[in-house]
Amino acid sequence: MSVTGYPHTCVFTPGPHQTAAAIGNTGVKVVSTPALIALLEETSADAVAKDLPSGWVSVGTHVDVHHHKPAWPYQEVRCTATLISAEEKRLQFFVQAHQAGALIMSGKHERALAPLSRFERADGKLPEGAPLEFFFDFHSPWCYLAFPRLREIAAAYGRMIVLRPFHLANLIDRIGGRRPLDASPAFVNWFKQDMQDWARIRRLPLSYHPKFPLRPSRALRATLYAVEEGLGEAFAFKVMQAYWSQSLDISDVAILGDLATSVGLDKNACISSIGDEARKLxxxxxxDEAIARGVFGAPAVFADGKLFWGNDRLDMMDTWLASAGERC
Known part of the structure; x- marks a missing residue:
């Protein structure tokens, strides 16, 4: 077991899905108390994980903390867990969370040691209800075509959608990925025909912007602001419509501000958020995370840990989710 009195530190960067606004406290854009507690629990678990016998885990049993100051998303939170006692299967930690040098949360956390087999369901079924992670870029028309269907599937299975806007072009450059419009003329002609066929299936108007490709970075950052305000899905789809059916310039901050207003967001706050360095990061x-998890294009959706790529794989994902109770 780890030596008592030795602090173990983990550094996290909370995202918009970890704010108070994301769990229902509309407009409160600070990191939620449950999210901070979860980071402290993760740090405590990590502190002793390497010392546990094979087949054993530590699980949280008690938390007694004080929330001193607000913490902000997109900024590093440094969490420290110090093991202060280890008696048989009971561990006690002193925990702290700091951001920009300020103490955010502190207190005590207790964990118990248990065999992993204790947490395996007798029927072998996986737990249900995990969110669907949607990695997307406005640069891709396929994200526009996929999003309404993804929302239907999420609603059908009671799943939340976690929006993960990312730079598709940067990802393609870094992994040496495929650029369909650089393929042979025959493929490009078929590709555009296929896109229009899917647009008819989805009943969505679709046309390339006269100045395609537009730079999506500002719209991606504005989406993070919309997520913080609890209107991420509505705003993201408005931007997709603007780009792929209305030929609006989504790199124009004024247009993004108008789109924000149309879904109930504050125009000036949205425009201000676009230049925020933390959102750029x-x-x-x-x-970076998309690359690390094997994403090679967009749209990409993770459902129960499995990657589904492309608008045309959503029905396959639907079948996968429907079989959740049968998987072993």
Whole structure:
């Protein structure tokens, strides 16, 4: 077991899905108390994980913390867990969370040691209800075509959608990925025909912007603001419509501000958010994570840990989710 009195530190960068607004406290854009507690629990678990016998885990049993100051998304939170006692199967930690040098949360956390088999369901079924992670870029018309169907599927299975805007072009450059419009003329002609066929299936008007490709970075960052305000899905689809059916310039901050207003967001706050350095870093972080998790294009959706790529794989994902109770 780890030596008592030795602090173990983990550094996290909370995202918009970890704010108070994201769990129903509309307009409160700070990191939620449950999210901070979860980070402290994760740090405590990590502190002793390497010392546990094979087949054993530590699980949280008690938390007694005080929330001193607000913490902000997109900024590093440094969490420290110090093991202060280890008696048989009971561990006690002193935990702290800091951001920009300020103490955010502190207190005590207790964990118990248990065999992993204790947490395996007898029927072998996986837990249900995990969110669907949607990695997307406005640059891709396929994201526009996929989003309404994704929302239907999420609603049918009671799943939340976690929006993960990322830089598709940067990802393609870094992994040496495929660029369909650089393929042979025959493929490009078929590709555009296929796109229009899918647009008819989805009943969505679709046309390339006269100035395609537009730079999507500002719209991606504005989406993070919309997520914080609890209107991420509505805003993201408005931007997709603007780009792919209305030929609006989504790189224009004034247009993004108008789109924000149309879904009930504050125009000036949206425009201000676009230049925020932390949001720029958050998009980079999403792109890094997408690469690390094997994403090679957009749209990409993770459902119960499995990657589904492309608008035409959503029905396959629907079948996968429907079989959740039968998987072993």
């Amino acid at each position: 958050a998009i980079v972080s999403n792109t």
